[in-house]
Amino acid sequence: DAKTTQPPSMDCAEGRAANLPCNHSTISGNEYVYWYRQIHSQGPQYIIHGLKNNETNEMASLIITEDRKSSTLILPHATLRDTAVYYCIVRPTNAGKSTFGDGTTLTVKP
Amino acid sequence: DARVTQTPRHKVTEMGQEVTMRCQPILGHNTVFWYRQTMMQGLELLAYFRNRAPLDDSGMPKDRFSAEMPDATLATLKIQPSEPRDSAVYFCASGLATQTVFFGQGTRLTVV
Numbered sequence: 001d002a003k004t005t006q007p008p009s010m011d012c013a014e015g016r017a018a019n020l021p022c023n024h025s026t027i028s029g030n031e032y033v034y035w036y037r038q039i040h041s042q043g044p045q046y047i048i049h050g051l052k053n054n055e056t057n058e059m060a061s062l063i064i065t066e067d068r069k070s071s072t073l074i075l076p077h078a079t080l081r082d083t084a085v086y087y088c089i090v091r092p093t094n095a096g097k098s099t100f101g102d103g104t105t106l107t108v109k110p
Numbered sequence: 111d112a113r114v115t116q117t118p119r120h121k122v123t124e125m126g127q128e129v130t131m132r133c134q135p136i137l138g139h140n141t142v143f144w145y146r147q148t149m150m151q152g153l154e155l156l157a158y159f160r161n162r163a164p165l166d167d168s169g170m171p172k173d174r175f176s177a178e179m180p181d182a183t184l185a186t187l188k189i190q191p192s193e194p195r196d197s198a199v200y201f202c203a204s205g206l207a208t209q210t211v212f213f214g215q216g217t218r219l220t221v222v
Contacts, residue, residue, distance in 0.1 A: 034210070043114075043201050043213035044153070087153075093208045097166060100145075100153035 004088045006104045012082075014110050018075040022088030025069040030093050033064060035073045037084040038103070044087065047073065078108045112136045114214035116202050122220045128190040131217045134183055135204030142185045143203040143211065144170075144177055153201070159185065160207060192221045 005023040012018040024033060032051050036044040048055055048062045050071070055062045061074040075082055087103040115134040123129055135142050143158040157167035162179040170177065174193070179185045189196055199218050205211035 036213075041147075041199055041216065041218070043203075043215045046210055046212055049210060091211075097155065097158060098143075098211065099155060102152055 003099075004090060004101050006086070006088055006101060008102065009105045009107070011107050011109055012075075012078045014080060014108050015077055018073075018078040018082065018106055018108070020073040020075075020086050020088075020104050020106060021070065022073070023070045024088070024090050027068050027090050028092070031090040032093065033062065033068075033071050034089050034091055034098070035060070035062065036087045036089070036100075037082075038087065039081075039084040044100075047086075049091075078106075080108050080110065082106065083108045112212075114202055114204050114212055116200075116214035116217050118217060119215065120218045120220075122222065123192055125193055125221055126191045127221075128188065129192045129196075129219060129221075131187045131200050131202075131219070133185040133187070133202030133204075133214060135185060135202070136212060137183070139204035139206055139212075140182075141205050141207055141211070142179060143201075143205075144185070144187050145201040145203065145213075146198045147201060147216075148198045156187070156200075189219075192219075194221045197221050 034049040035047040038044045050062045064071045085103040089098045091098045117132045141160045144156040147153045156170040157177045176188045199216045201216045203211045203213040
């Protein structure tokens with residue numbers, strides 16, 4: 001599995017965009033980038049994933065660089081409920097096995 | 111609303127007792143994962159199954175832990191005998207082989 005690197009913590013003002021970076025410089029061609037978040041001790045919640053193109057859904061946008069070595073998760077209008085630990089992982093398409101790092105603790109402040 | 115269901119949500123047991131955690135994957139999902147989360151180690155993959163067959167259990171202590179899928183709708187994780195260091199939140203997750211994996215709400219285990 002490719003390893004990912006994320007900043008340990010970030011702050012964001014409520015209503016502003018939160019941009020969470022992730023480095024995955026050793027990603028392989030068949031590996032997707034997945035983002036999950038975990039609020040308190042709940043189960044990790046799926047947010048979004050992508051292979052090489054940028055993706056958007058109702059929760060967030062995912063921007064993947066052209067060389068695929070890094071990505072950014074964008075929460076366009078952060079709310080207090082978005083305070084959580086955000087995990088960026090890479091996952092091979094054929095195996096399904098995923099390794100979680102330490103993630104980024106995002107704190108949204110009023 | 112399809113979801114992964116884990117039972118029990120909380121379990122307190124005495125050291126030496128057997129503990130069984132259960133997971134009902136999302137209907138139709140053929141891949142099931144067991145993770146353990148502690149403050150010190152974060153989220154660790156213990157084992158995973160595809161089509162009920164174990165694919166990788168290298169993260170699981172073999173002497174006391176066992177994971178099985180008696181059928182496609184039930185996955186179990188057993189600890190025998192349990193020890194205080196097994197105290198953690200255990201998550202089950204399911205998905206299709208090449209698609210998104212969804213997590214349950216976890217079983218919080220406390221071994222005293």
